Amino acid sequence: MEKLQTPFYRIKEKDLAYDIGLLQSSLEKHWGKNYIMGYSVKTNSLPWLLNHLKEAGFYGEVVSDQEYLLCQRLGYAKQHMIYNGPIKDKAIFQQVLIDGAILNMDSNYELDWLEVFSKENPSKQFSVGLRVNCDIASLCPTEQLVEEEGGRFGYCYENGHLGAAIARIQALPNVTLAGFHLHSSTQSRTVTVYGALAQVACNLAKEYGLDLAYVDMGGGYFGGRADKPSYPDYFAEICKVLKTQFDPKKTTIIAEPGVSLISRATTFETSVIDTKEIRNHTFVVTDGSRVNLNPQVTRHVYPHHMEYSSDPAARKTLPSQWICGATCMEYDRLFEEINGPQLIPGDRVIYDTAGGYTICLTPLFIHYFPAVYIEKEDGSIFTAREPWTNEEYLAKNYW
Numbered sequence: 143m144e145k146l147q148t149p150f151y152r153i154k155e156k157d158l159a160y161d162i163g164l165l166q167s168s169l170e171k172h173w174g175k176n177y178i179m180g181y182s183v184k185t186n187s188l189p190w191l192l193n194h195l196k197e198a199g200f201y202g203e204v205v206s207d208q209e210y211l212l213c214q215r216l217g218y219a220k221q222h223m224i225y226n227g228p229i230k231d232k233a234i235f236q237q238v239l240i241d242g243a244i245l246n247m248d249s250n251y252e253l254d255w256l257e258v259f260s261k262e263n264p265s266k267q268f269s270v271g272l273r274v275n276c277d278i279a280s281l282c283p284t285e286q287l288v289e290e291e292g293g294r295f296g297y298c299y300e301n302g303h304l305g306a307a308i309a310r311i312q313a314l315p316n317v318t319l320a321g322f323h324l325h326s327s328t329q330s331r332t333v334t335v336y337g338a339l340a341q342v343a344c345n346l347a348k349e350y351g352l353d354l355a356y357v358d359m360g361g362g363y364f365g366g367r368a369d370k371p372s373y374p375d376y377f378a379e380i381c382k383v384l385k386t387q388f389d390p391k392k393t394t395i396i397a398e399p400g401v402s403l404i405s406r407a408t409t410f411e412t413s414v415i416d417t418k419e420i421r422n423h424t425f426v427v428t429d430g431s432r433v434n435l436n437p438q439v440t441r442h443v444y445p446h447h448m449e450y451s452s453d454p455a456a457r458k459t460l461p462s463q464w465i466c467g468a469t470c471m472e473y474d475r476l477f478e479e480i481n482g483p484q485l486i487p488g489d490r491v492i493y494d495t496a497g498g499y500t501i502c503l504t505p506l507f508i509h510y511f512p513a514v515y516i517e518k519e520d521g522s523i524f525t526a527r528e529p530w531t532n533e534e535y536l537a538k539n540y541w
Contacts, residue, residue, distance in 0.1 A: 146523065148413040148490065149430040149468075150513040151497040153191070153526070157407035159519070161365060161373075162198050165399065168373040172381035178244075178396045180224045182361050183209045185400030186501050188514060190526035192216050195403075201244070203361075203398045207231035210238075224358070224398065226273070226323065228295055239268045244396070246271040246323035246358060248296055253310050260314045269320035271358060272297055272307055274342060278326055281338045286329040293326055299346070308350055318355075322346060325360020325398065333371050336363075337379040344387035357384060358396035365402025366495050373402075401498035408497035410434055410512075414489040417463075424463045426485045431467030432474045434504050434512065435496050444476055449490040454483035465491060469508050510535055 146152075169177040180203035181195045187209065192202065193216050202213035205227030211234075213223065220241040225234065228248045235252065236259055238245045247253065247270055260268060273296030279287060297304040311319045324339040336359065343357045359380055364370035377397075384395065412430030419425075435444055448454075463485055467474035479485070501514055510530030515523050 146411070146513075146515060148411050149428075149434065150411055150515055150529070151501050152409045152411060152515050152517055153188075153404070153497075154407045154409075154517045155194075155519050156517075157366075158194070158404060161403050161406055162195075165373050165397065165403065168377040169395065169397065171374075172377045173384075173395050174390045176390055176392075176394050178224075178356070178394055180244075180358075180396060180398040181403065182398055182400030183213065185361075185499055186404060186497075187212060188501055188526060189216060190514075190516060190524075191404070192218075196222075205229075207234050210234050224396070226325075226398075239270070240266075242269070244271065244321075244356070244358070245269075246273050246321070247307070248273045253307060256317065257310065257314065260317050264316060267316050267318070269318040269355065270311065271321035271323050271356070272304065272311075272319065273323040273325070274299060274304060274346065276300070276326070276339075276342050278328060278335060278338070281342070282328075282332075282335045284330075285332065285335050295325075296323070299342075304346075305350070308352075319352060321354050321356035321358055321394075321396075323358040323360060325358070325362065327362050331362060331364050331370070333375050333379045336376050337383050340380045340383035344383065347387055354388065354393055356394040356396055357388065358398065361398040361400050361402065363399055363402040365399065365404075366406030373399075405495040405498040408495065408501070410493040410496040410500075412491045412493070414485050414487050414491065415468075416487060417485060424460055426463050426465050426479075427468070428465060428476075428491055429468050430491070430493075430512075431469050431509070432476055433467070433469065433507055434500055435476070435493055437500065437503055437505050437507075439473060442477075444496065445494040446477070447492055447494060448482075448485075449492060450483065451486065451488035451490075457483040457486075460484050506530075506535065 165179060178201055180201040183202055183204050196218055201222040201224050202218045203224040204210045221243050223243040225238045226246045232255060235255055275293055275296035275298045277300055278285060279292055297307045311317055322343050324343055326339055328335050347354055363376050412428040414426055415429050416427040459481055461481055463479040465476045465479060504511060513529040514527040516526050518524055
């Protein structure tokens with residue numbers, strides 16, 4: 143296979159196809175054909191990937207006007223959009239309503255917009271969804287939350303704001319409350335929390351006498367890891383709970399995966415440039431960086447494997463080697479290789495399940511965006527994004 147110039151991200155089409163198929167089969171097995179797969183554009187908005195997933199039948203799940211317009215430019219059908227997020231563009235909000243796409247409301251100003259727009263268009267029928275904010279800590283006390291205060295998105299059930307939003311929508315004669323959006327973020331991401339969220343949807347439908355057209359379970363699933371749950375585990379539980387209240391032939395289930403769909407397929411590949419001995423430490427300099435893998439500096443474990451340029455068995459074994467990045471920041475240290483073959487220039491350090499988020503989250507810090515290559519199922523390589531140079535960086539800058 144062609145030896146590509148590092149650093150770069152690689153997406154393996156075969157692995158991506160596996161996870162797409164796993165999601166589809168999990169939904170069909172437990173819910174039948176009445177489902178929608180939405181892809182979280184914010185996770186990775188690489189145009190090749192968005193087009194590939196569009197062709198595979200995914201809707202575009204967007205949280206900004208830029209994301210919406212990007213999907214439109216790439217050919218997504220207007221009806222195949224899911225508009226989420228706390229900050230919406232008014233013109234696109236109205237367009238989504240007119241097109242009959244999926245609109246999950248999140249903020250109070252959206253209710254104001256909806257009331258005005260429905261009165262201005264009394265002869266048209268509209269449908270909307272509401273993002274539900276519920277107390278996950280109370281429902282699942284063993285879950286590890288993302289923030290101590292709980293989630294900040296959607297309409298809070300416990301203080302009555304969700305009920306008030308439902309009442310305002312039901313007061314509009316030409317608007318239907320079509321669904322609930324149950325996305326909720328936890329660090330532990332267990333099957334239990336998704337079952338609890340599905341139960342919330344059931345309870346709310348009963349409490350408010352709602353016949354929902356859809357239940358949107360959002361994303362946040364694990365994917366691509368043998369030691370964690372996967373789509374079959376999540377949707378077996380979700381669908382079991384939803385079936386106690388909803389008919390799969392009448393209510394659509396929506397899934398909005400992001401990193402769980404693409405993490406198995408993505409790697410970040412780097413080369414050893416230099417090694418140096420400083421007092422009692424061996425430092426290995428590579429041409430990738432922590433900012434390419436975790437720019438928020440929240441992780442300290444990076445699954446990886448090595449590709450040696452020569453027989454590692456013929457090398458010395460070193461008790462400790464610190465693998466470091468290409469920036470001039472001291473914190474750019476990725477991991478310690480303990481009792482491994484001595485690394486030399488030309489070896490490669492390949493980070494597994496890496497790049498799902500960071501292909502787009504990588505900052506323009508010291509180095510620009512690396513290349514992204516697609517390894518096609520036939521083994522050929524397609525360049526999805528060339529590495530940025532000053533030409534791209536200077537575009538639309540003036541001096």
